[in-house]
Amino acid sequence: MSQERQWPDQAASYEEPTTSDSNRVLWQEAVDSALNDGTLTLEPAGSRTQALKGTCPRCGHQWTESVDVYFEVLGSGYDVGADGGGGDRGDRGDRPRRQGRTLEGWYNVPCSCGEDHADRPSSVDSGCGWSHDLAIRLADKASA
Amino acid sequence: MSTEEREYWTKQVRAAQRTELENAQKVAGNWKTLVGALTGLFATAAFAGGKLTLDKLDDPWAWGLRVATVVALAAGALSTWWLAQASGLSLAVVENQSWIARRDASREKALAVQRLITQGKHAGLLAAAIVLLGSVLTLMVPAATAPAKKPPEVLVVTEAGLLCGTLGVTGPTVTVEGRAVASASSVTVVDSCG
Numbered sequence: 001m002s003q004e005r006q007w008p009d010q011a012a013s014y015e016e017p018t019t020s021d022s023n024r025v026l027w028q029e030a031v032d033s034a035l036n037d038g039t040l041t042l043e044p045a046g047s048r049t050q051a052l053k054g055t056c057p058r059c060g061h062q063w064t065e066s067v068d069v070y071f072e073v074l075g076s077g078y079d080v081g082a083d084g085g086g087g088d089r090g091d092r093g094d095r096p097r098r099q100g101r102t103l104e105g106w107y108n109v110p111c112s113c114g115e116d117h118a119d120r121p122s123s124v125d126s127g128c129g130w131s132h133d134l135a136i137r138l139a140d141k142a143s144a
Numbered sequence: 145m146s147t148e149e150r151e152y153w154t155k156q157v158r159a160a161q162r163t164e165l166e167n168a169q170k171v172a173g174n175w176k177t178l179v180g181a182l183t184g185l186f187a188t189a190a191f192a193g194g195k196l197t198l199d200k201l202d203d204p205w206a207w208g209l210r211v212a213t214v215v216a217l218a219a220g221a222l223s224t225w226w227l228a229q230a231s232g233l234s235l236a237v238v239e240n241q242s243w244i245a246r247r248d249a250s251r252e253k254a255l256a257v258q259r260l261i262t263q264g265k266h267a268g269l270l271a272a273a274i275v276l277l278g279s280v281l282t283l284m285v286p287a288a289t290a291p292a293k294k295p296p297e298v299l300v301v302t303e304a305g306l307l308c309g310t311l312g313v314t315g316p317t318v319t320v321e322g323r324a325v326a327s328a329s330s331v332t333v334v335d336s337c338g
Contacts, residue, residue: 073241075160
């Protein structure tokens, strides 16, 4: 986790992290830390919805787009893991559940900064590359 | 995951987030259809015409058709349930809204739905086969033969005393249990002299 101590790094090259557990933990801790120090904020944006906005934990640039975080989305259909496949969590197949009254879930929160980053592919028009396919847990602390 | 695939599944996640009401209404519709289908099964499975018709048949046909009716009803109910499940009978809070989870869950669901369709198809075909075969048999099997009618038994009070037995006629003479009765003060039809 030595990489986290170098963040935020505005000169960071564009990088798409592999979907490993260690990278997921790294991104989770970085976002949690940013939420704690207020560089990222979750703000009410409607019924059971919040907007995640602020600066990227990795590159420190302002995100041009907030991430809409929908809590308690109702899915229909035959319930096999009910859309709760683990993917990069490595525990696919578990059922969605609510931890007490806390609204929470797993989300992709990609960097959408408008700054230039070295090595960014021409097909990508924003961001520093993180979190790519990594999903992290976000909770509505007001509901806890 | 390629950029194209990521974009596709991102759209799927967003679509799922925006179609909660449609999902809930679809599940409500599926339940409505299921209840209607289960209720309708009773009419379909009563192919033999119900108890009144079955009572007119001889054994073992009557019992065989009773069992077939029950099996057809059970198979039809299972088939209806499995196929309804495949259409979606549950609503669940989707906790993992990452695009990889959406993709993986979609593929797992597809396999589970395939299994339900196979089970529902087999049970449904079994029910249909029983209904068809049973309906044909009901038409073909002869009705039960009525038991031979016994001649009436009577209790007769004569001057000589009581006589009980089968009423008969021999030439111009009325007989009770084979004995001639010239006169009687009363004649009563009885179920049995025993």
